[in-house]
Amino acid sequence: MNVVLDCIPCYIKQSINTLAQTEITEDKAREIIHQTLSLFPHLDPQGTPAENSTIILRKVNELLGIKDPFHKAKKESNDLALKLLPQLKERIRQSTDPLFITLKIAVAGNIIDMGILKEFDVEGTIEEAMVKDFARDDYASFEQKLKGAREILILGDNSGEIAFDRLLAEQLLESGIKVTYAVKDRPILNDATMEDAAYVGMTEQVRVISNGSGFLGTILKDCSEEFKQAYKKADLVISKGQANYESLEGLGKEDRRLYFLLRAKCEIVAKNLGVQLGEMVFCCS
Template identity: 85%
Template sequence: MNVALDCIPCYIKQTINTLAQTEIHEEQAREIIYQTLSLLPHLDPQGIPAENSTFILRKVNELMGIEDPFHNAKQESNDLALKLLPQLKERIRQSLDPLFMSLQIAVAGNIIDMGILKDFDVEGSIREAIEKSFARDDYVVFQQRLKEARKILILGDNSGEIAFDRLLAEQLSELGVEVTYAVKDRPILNDATMEDAAYVGMTDQFRVISNGSGFLGTILKDCSEEFKQVYQKADLVISKGQANYESLEALGREDRRLYFLLRAKCEIVAKDLGVQLGEMVFCCS
């Protein structure tokens, strides 16, 4: 998925939201914004939004001298999600279709996006996900393919959300599928890293690997050989979140193993998916 003019305000918003996680003075914050604005003309106009955002955000972190400005916020979102897990597990247990319910809960967690949405209502998102379900829904086809699958790779997205992904991984594992979960190699926005995976218990139950990259989304050319091998050997791949969609949507047109699970949080992505802003999807490209 290529960038559009409307991506430019999003770069600025992500910068401001990143600065808001710190205690730097307003004058310094303003200077950082000015310096990052000078990078905009040098971004690839034919590139991927997630890739361009990463270049901007890396510069912001460099100018602040802070490797992970979202560290405390990520911890808080993980704690919030963990508190909700017992009742969500019970909801899944009582469901007529536990796997489908776990997909709904996993996509509800996709609301935790501090780069785009400064304020979010996780519990409200869960209610909405269960009531409204998916605007695009390829679950029936996924079920058929799952019958023949042995290995499945989940591409993680945000902290907090990763706890809900654990419930999805549990359901897939109960169906006899070997689950591998991929996280970012280093901090970028509030994306999940190995630290988050360990904190929410994902590493206790499943194989968790770094994708070897610090880019938003999954930029395969920047990923490690280990990750690429796991990706190639997977029978199915569940791609969580908007940045993963942005970076893998074109590949998904040919790679029918790829399923995208996300909430459309910007007009550009919503239009590309053929859904309304804020709607949730579980679909092939």
């Protein structure tokens, strides 16, 4: 998915949301925004929104002198999600289709996106996800392919959300599927890293690997050999969130192992998916 003109305000919004995690003055924040604007003419117009956003955000972090501005917020979102797990596990236990419900819960967790949304209602979004259909729903084909699958790779997205992904990983394990979960190699926005995976107990359940990259999304050319091998070996791949969709959407047209699980949180992504803003998607391409 290539960038469009409307992506530019989002780069600025993500930068402002990053600055809001700190205690710098408004004058200093304004200065940092002005310094990042000089990068805009040099962004690749044929690149993906995830790639270009990362370039801007790295500059913001550099100017702040802070490696992970979202560190405190990520812990808070992890704690919030962990508190909800017992009741969600009970809901899964009572379901007639536990895997489908865990996919709904996992996509509801995708609302935890501090780069785009300043405020979000996780519990309300979960309840909404339970009663609403996927706007694009390829669950039937996924179920069919799952019968012959031995290994699944899940591409993680945000902190907090990763706790709900743990429920999905556990459900797949119960089906006899080997699960590998991939996180970012280093902090970018509130994306999940190995620290988050350990904090929510994901590392106790499945094999967790770094993708070797600090980009938003999954930029394969920037990923480690370990990740590339895991991607190649997987029978199915579940790609969580918008940035992963932005960076892998082109590949998904040919790779029928790849399923996108996300909530369309911007008009550009929604249009590309052919859905309405805010709708949930579980689709193969």
